Amino acid sequence: MTPYAAPVRDFRFVLEELLEHGSLTLPGFEEASPDLVEAVLEEAAKLAGDVWAPLNASGDRQGCTRGQDGSVSVPDGFIEAYQAYVEGGWNGIGVSEALGGQGLPEVVASSVQEMLHGANMSLGLCPMLTAGAIEALAHHGSEEQKATYLPKLVEGTWTGTMNLTEPQAGSDLSKVRTRAVPCPKGEGDYYRLSGQKIYITWGEHDAAENILHLVLARTPDAPEGNKGISLFLVPKYLVDDDGSLGERNDVTCASIEHKLGIHGSPTCTLSFGENAGAIGYLVGEQGRGLNHMFTMMNEARHKVGVQGIGVAERACQHAFAYALDRVQGRRPPHRGGGECAISDHLDVRRMLLSMRARTDALRALALYCAAQLDVARHAAEEGEREAAQARAEVLIPVVKAFSTDQAVEIASLGVQVHGGMGFIEETGAAQLLRDARIAPIYEGTNGIQALDLAGRKLQRDGGRALGGLIDEVEGTARALCAAPRLAPLGEALAAGAADLTAALAVLLEQGSDHERGPDAIQAYATPFLSLAGHVLCAWQMGRSALAATAARQAGSQDPFYATKLQSADFVLRQWLPEGRAQRAVIEAGMESLVAFEPGAHQV
């Protein structure tokens, strides 16, 4: 497998020139000087490239193993690599200082996350889940819970898990059956949990001292449906009053899954309460478990999008290295003739540029979204915070779903660039496709993301937040039209913005219909998200083209800017048209889907 080199230059371009250090100058980020940020990116790049990336292929081959006692061993080297991450203080970089973290901006934390996932997605999942547990406890835990658990989670010496899914409760969590019974009065302030959870990422492993499971369960006499579900903290080892580890709790790994990819990440079925019942502590309010879980879900979804971009970046690097090295065929005479690397054939170049340009675009959008999260938390003005939060909430399902769908396509194109070699596992390109394929599924399928966008997020404010973004897209289009040599990009972007505006109007009008609204949202959600993803990514690349042009006009000779202009040109003129086709799909209406009876189509 080609070594991984974190794209530090591109992170710096986005942070410094596209976001213009926006997040870094917010109140609370005084210490995040450009120099510090640069140093953080460089150090993270070393950890990712030197420590995590070399274990990616071996971790895939070896996978995880479950012992007969329910213990789970992660692949060789993973414990040490995770330890290096913990010792470097990386787990807390995005956590606020009040909770013991470094409190760096989300744009920086997201950049580091992308590097780690690009280096080793299976290992990257462990801290991703811990981050969710930190969020849940920080927002909803009692002071005592925070004091007991947060420091270890923030350090990373303990890890966290999210226990949502059960066999009958996947996308529809109202069907959760795991039970939590309060212990008899006077015996303590805890519950006994029993039930089975599936698809628990890093649910059991040997890389940390303790594991804190956050579990959705139903209390006795709780109402049916969502309102009967509460959130519980179930530690693998109970924690004594002095903070030391006590008894083993009644939660065991019943099995680990045999999966298409991310073999280095143990995906567990967890059994709670096979004996006395697993001891669990209520987090937040009874009956508000789903709400509490969804507080952190938004950020977890952003992280999955970023993860997809990390894998896409690695697929790019892999494919470029192969294509530049593999000699096959001849260059046409007018370009010098002679034997050449396959990267000289324009058909291969199309694949490479498509991979690179899309990855650049997805990254710029994901970091723009991260910057909105920073503003939403740290801006001085409440109005500014609220506006940024509204934008982030619209952008997050796009970042999650669009980045991960594209990551699968980019990884698949990476396989194709390798020809026959791409299908051979030892090459490494196939692993990236296998790994990438989970990201459109977990943390809410991409269909669920599309419904979140087209339903909840757009309907509740009548498309106002997205409308504000489209205004900005149009502004960028005008700026491109006014710039020398960028007018064709501006025209393309303006056309994309017009399509998105038209599709939004259809979605708002039909989606608000009292009777047929839910169907309309379901019918248009996926094409709408794809259209929005294309247009918003194209917007960011339009901004990139303007920034690159400005840098060149200011005298920069850095060849990076030429590559950025090439990516922008491809995104706006050769990739955006594919997204624009989704307007026609939406305008074709929903009748064909309503009339469609899948049972009649079965063979």
Next chain:
Amino acid sequence: MTPYAAPVRDFRFVLEELLEHGSLTLPGFEEASPDLVEAVLEEAAKLAGDVWAPLNASGDRQGCTRGQDGSVSVPDGFIEAYQAYVEGGWNGIGVSEALGGQGLPEVVASSVQEMLHGANMSLGLCPMLTAGAIEALAHHGSEEQKATYLPKLVEGTWTGTMNLTEPQAGSDLSKVRTRAVPCPKGEGDYYRLSGQKIYITWGEHDAAENILHLVLARTPDAPEGNKGISLFLVPKYLVDDDGSLGERNDVTCASIEHKLGIHGSPTCTLSFGENAGAIGYLVGEQGRGLNHMFTMMNEARHKVGVQGIGVAERACQHAFAYALDRVQGRRPPHRGGGECAISDHLDVRRMLLSMRARTDALRALALYCAAQLDVARHAAEEGEREAAQARAEVLIPVVKAFSTDQAVEIASLGVQVHGGMGFIEETGAAQLLRDARIAPIYEGTNGIQALDLAGRKLQRDGGRALGGLIDEVEGTARALCAAPRLAPLGEALAAGAADLTAALAVLLEQGSDHERGPDAIQAYATPFLSLAGHVLCAWQMGRSALAATAARQAGSQDPFYATKLQSADFVLRQWLPEGRAQRAVIEAGMESLVAFEPGAHQV
């Protein structure tokens, strides 16, 4: 894994109503009565569903094993399943009666092939390669070679392989280095081969008595490049004069590949001449090996396209069965409310209909192409034969590349329909994606197919054959516009035809430029093939809509026709727009690709 049920009803619809028994009435097919064809399809469906399909998942899990002596064992049950195929006489159904086959039309043989690949793609590869060897010997072998080898190949008791690729010679076969040295005069009419071939499908196995390797090699003093390459027949066991098997030849399996998919198909590295040199016999003319190989390549490519459709069909069946069974969420009140299967959610329906409609469309186009092959071989009039051959040659790269690219997408969508289950290997959906992923790579990558179409096939006749097809597309569009309720489909198809016409004009004009033509062909080939694939598939679905409407008007109550109209509506109004976007991609020009330097984009 969901059982496989061959889509016999749809094969019959295409054969009887779309092709109107076209091939079946050609001279030479007198015995292929509709009744016989129906019986053949029903019997093939049983073999595929009852014998081959149940081994698909177990074959994937077990894979092939190579012994230390270089022998290769295929998965349990494969030998018996192949034997059942041979004993049923299936290997010869598409082979002419003169060569000992049944001489059934290609449309029927292709239908049977799709079933077998849908049931078990790994096993299906074995006879696919044998068919190539039959073609090669039938067209280019000496009378003695035909007499010695063809009967066993046609029976299937011996199998064939294609030995093209070497580590330095993939898409560019002019780099073949395997050597073939004529034996000293008077010692016999054979050569001694030495060298190594890679990626040899079913290159060694224990499912047949003998294996006949067709090998590209270079004779001493042969010129550099393509013209120095000849084709040789190298049997695993030499054949004595009485037809019995003699000595083991000097060809061994050095290793088998560890692949992303098709684990049940042994992909071998073959070493020729590690000892005395492998005995091989020249097939056809010295120096014409590549030409001889390409004679059969066209048909092999059609078969790979059909293979993709088979896997797509199985992915459909798998996804439909899951979606109809999996209860999750609730139906909207105006459609009855209550708990429902996920197939009731319109977003899931979109995925299912997209899978089904595209599979239907790809099948109709592949069988239309097969019918052209039948006409090209059997029509009474030479002009008719030539016109059909020209059409088939234009269609084959489309069928190969477009069907296999789409098959990967369809299989990936199948994974998505399953949610978390899709990522678990035991479910079976992931295997279909892994298996499908090879088809865009082998038998000429899809990039090579696009170049074949945009370069050789379109440039040599100035787009005449494709232009004839576009005329037919326009005719179908007019017929749709004139039919009640189908006008929107007709308008969509007409717009697609206009885009294809415009793109063809760009390709012909820029492609014929003396200097920059080769670059233009490279730059536009892939988007052009995608556009052509969408438009031609949409054409077939437009024809399907007309046929279904006619059947209903004639009083049929068969619900099949309603499903066909739904597939057609989706293809024309919701899928074709995505393909039409490729016109804009082509009109964006080639400058961005020419200017693009992949080396500058490396991190």
